[in-house]
Amino acid sequence: MKKIQVVGAIILKSNKLLAAQRAANRALGSLWEFPGGKIEPDESPENALARELSEEFGAKATIFEPFTINGDATFDFGEVILHCYYARLDSEIIKTIAHDDLRWVTESESLELEWAPTDVPVIKELAKAGFTYEYRR
Numbered sequence: 001m002k003k004i005q006v007v008g009a010i011i012l013k014s015n016k017l018l019a020a021q022r023a024a025n026r027a028l029g030s031l032w033e034f035p036g037g038k039i040e041p042d043e044s045p046e047n048a049l050a051r052e053l054s055e056e057f058g059a060k061a062t063i064f065e066p067f068t069i070n071g072d073a074t075f076d077f078g079e080v081i082l083h084c085y086y087a088r089l090d091s092e093i094i095k096t097i098a099h100d101d102l103r104w105v106t107e108s109e110s111l112e113l114e115w116a117p118t119d120v121p122v123i124k125e126l127a128k129a130g131f132t133y134e135y136r137r
């Protein structure tokens with residue numbers, strides 16, 4: 001089974017998480033996810049995430065630490081391994097090309113959304129930890 005290495009951004013502001021709904025016409029369409037995408041060969045996860053946030057949102061980002069757990073789920077197109085990193089947007093979101101909706105959600109609101117299966121253990125753990133992170137740099 002093909003392994004697909006994916007990075008996702010945990011973007012927090014005022015104790016809310018930026019949740020993104022995948023566009024209906026994409027793989028795992030309409031499910032909620034961490035913004036991000038596939039890591040290209042020879043690319044670091046951090047560089048991949050900054051690139052994806054630039055492509056998807058037209059925004060600059062600083063990437064911080066990885067989250068404590070990864071997501072992992074198998075689909076007909078392969079096994080997705082999701083590596084999440086805390087990230088801060090350093091400029092406004094000026095476009096969305098991959099998502100139907102973006103929402104800033106609290107811990108309890110996040111748990112009401114229908115997440116990609118890969119993300120479910122990650123969002124549960126993150127909601128338990130709380131939507132706070134000190135972005136220092």
Ligand SMILES: Nc1nc2c([nH]c(=O)n2[C@H]2C[C@H](O)[C@@H](COP(=O)(O)OP(=O)(O)OP(=O)(O)O)O2)c(=O)[nH]1
Pocket residue numbers: 004006007008026027028032033034035036037038039080082116117118119
């Ligand atoms: N971005 C993102 N993708 C996720 C998450 N959870 C999850 O299973 N995935 C899956 C969906 C896709 O099969 C794959 C990521 O590919 P993508 O379609 O978002 O990324 P991409 O822009 O690099 O892809 P491409 O369409 O240009 O090939 O990982 C998540 O939280 N964020």
